[in-house]
Amino acid sequence: MAMASKTMQMRSNAFSSRTALNSRKSGPSQLKLSAKPCRSGRSSAFVTRCGKTPDGPKVVIAGVTGAVGQEFLQVLVQRDFPYSSMKMLASARSAGGKVEFDGETYTIEELTAESFDGEDIALFSAGGSISKKFGPIASEKGCTVVDNSSAFRMTEGVPLVVPEVNPEAMAGMKYGKGGIVANPNCSTIIALMAATPLHKVAKVERMVVSTYQAASGAGAAAMAELELQTQEIIEGKPPTTTIFGRQYAFNLFSHNSDVEANGYNEEEMKLVKETRKIWDYPEVQVTATCVRVPVMRAHAESINLQFADALEEDKAREILAAAPGVSVIDDRETNTFPTPLVASDMDDVYVGRIRQDISQPDNKGLDIFVCGDQIRKGAALNAVQCAELLL
Numbered sequence: 001m002a003m004a005s006k007t008m009q010m011r012s013n014a015f016s017s018r019t020a021l022n023s024r025k026s027g028p029s030q031l032k033l034s035a036k037p038c039r040s041g042r043s044s045a046f047v048t049r050c051g052k053t054p055d056g057p058k059v060v061i062a063g064v065t066g067a068v069g070q071e072f073l074q075v076l077v078q079r080d081f082p083y084s085s086m087k088m089l090a091s092a093r094s095a096g097g098k099v100e101f102d103g104e105t106y107t108i109e110e111l112t113a114e115s116f117d118g119e120d121i122a123l124f125s126a127g128g129s130i131s132k133k134f135g136p137i138a139s140e141k142g143c144t145v146v147d148n149s150s151a152f153r154m155t156e157g158v159p160l161v162v163p164e165v166n167p168e169a170m171a172g173m174k175y176g177k178g179g180i181v182a183n184p185n186c187s188t189i190i191a192l193m194a195a196t197p198l199h200k201v202a203k204v205e206r207m208v209v210s211t212y213q214a215a216s217g218a219g220a221a222a223m224a225e226l227e228l229q230t231q232e233i234i235e236g237k238p239p240t241t242t243i244f245g246r247q248y249a250f251n252l253f254s255h256n257s258d259v260e261a262n263g264y265n266e267e268e269m270k271l272v273k274e275t276r277k278i279w280d281y282p283e284v285q286v287t288a289t290c291v292r293v294p295v296m297r298a299h300a301e302s303i304n305l306q307f308a309d310a311l312e313e314d315k316a317r318e319i320l321a322a323a324p325g326v327s328v329i330d331d332r333e334t335n336t337f338p339t340p341l342v343a344s345d346m347d348d349v350y351v352g353r354i355r356q357d358i359s360q361p362d363n364k365g366l367d368i369f370v371c372g373d374q375i376r377k378g379a380a381l382n383a384v385q386c387a388e389l390l391l
């Protein structure tokens, strides 16, 4: 019930970023855990706070009506992202609709090539085909693009950035000068937020990831269908299966992306390829199994790490506790570890189950369990942090 009412709350606030932000603060952040609040000082390292200002960049949101687009608005307000004007874009279906942002009401416009004339920064989350078509057009017009889709992630010369991990990849980029920055896959972002601080100390040689991925990764319609199916099944009705073509509530299944010739699905191969690019480390061995679970908006991941150098679990806990954007919840006595509900609506990625892998000799292996909000750090927050690096 808590899950359902939380989603309802999110939906009813869908077009009012201020209200939604307030509801988020009264959520899981009140739990008494070792977690930092969502506007943690460390996460705020990238923030320039001023909101609407004549000197700020002209900002475009492409895909504003989507799950990620709505989250962009909340994150921009929360972080007082500087802007002089804001343009809200979606498909022709939504054109003419209204969206509230930072106390003003905006009319949604249809995304066209002209949408980017004279603009400085575009945050794209309207799907890969829209990014492929309009990202380069926007860039050529001098509008610097931060793209949430997978369209350009592996493109040579396009930085693939998690600001806490590899901000240097964006060196020299500035808003209003064109160029494209790619936001990594959400599972990759969440995994690397936790794995990178450990990698920097002991060098990861191999990483084995098993994911438990939320509905939000498949968009707003998938979240709505999970809720609908849950109600239908409780009422004894056959579930509506429009999005995944199968029962999702009270079930789980292998990730819905296409399975490639090697037996890995696309989501799993993104974890492999994107980790290598972000770490600039083509030799690192990565394998992944990605599973969709009936959780609303935060992904969980079990990660096994094999290191070149020994790393003891207490040291690993210390490293993670000090890492930017990471909170440790690791209480063995009370069996309290990260959960998707704790991570939902939060900026930080939560890490627990930090233990020595007994199958690897000489303290060269560790297990960790990670939860992160897929729409927030897995998408909108990471993209806004990238945009902050353009200021």
Ligand SMILES: NC(=O)C1=CN([C@@H]2O[C@H](COP(=O)(O)OP(=O)(O)OC[C@H]3O[C@@H](n4cnc5c(N)ncnc54)[C@H](OP(=O)(O)O)[C@@H]3O)[C@@H](O)[C@H]2O)C=CC1
Binding pocket: 062, 063, 064, 065, 066, 067, 068, 069, 089, 090, 091, 092, 093, 094, 095, 111, 124, 125, 126, 127, 128, 130, 148, 149, 150, 183, 184, 185, 186, 187, 216, 217, 218, 219, 220, 221, 374, 378, 379
């Ligand atoms: N970093 C990551 O891991 C993640 C990346 N993403 C990326 O972001 C995209 C959006 O995700 P999400 O918000 O969850 O999806 P949703 O399905 O919730 O939203 C899709 C958005 O795209 C817009 N759109 C669709 N077709 C067009 C079109 N022809 N022209 C303009 N706008 C269009 C929709 O507008 P309308 O309402 O008018 O149809 C809507 O605003 C994904 O496709 C993916 O590429 C998403 C999640 C995580």
Ligand SMILES: N[C@@H](CC(=O)OP(=O)(O)O)C(=O)O
Binding pocket: 148, 149, 150, 184, 185, 186, 187, 213, 214, 216, 217, 218, 267, 270, 374
């Ligand atoms: N990773 C998302 C799907 C997605 O949007 O991925 P990408 O941004 O790599 O296309 C999920 O949970 O399924």
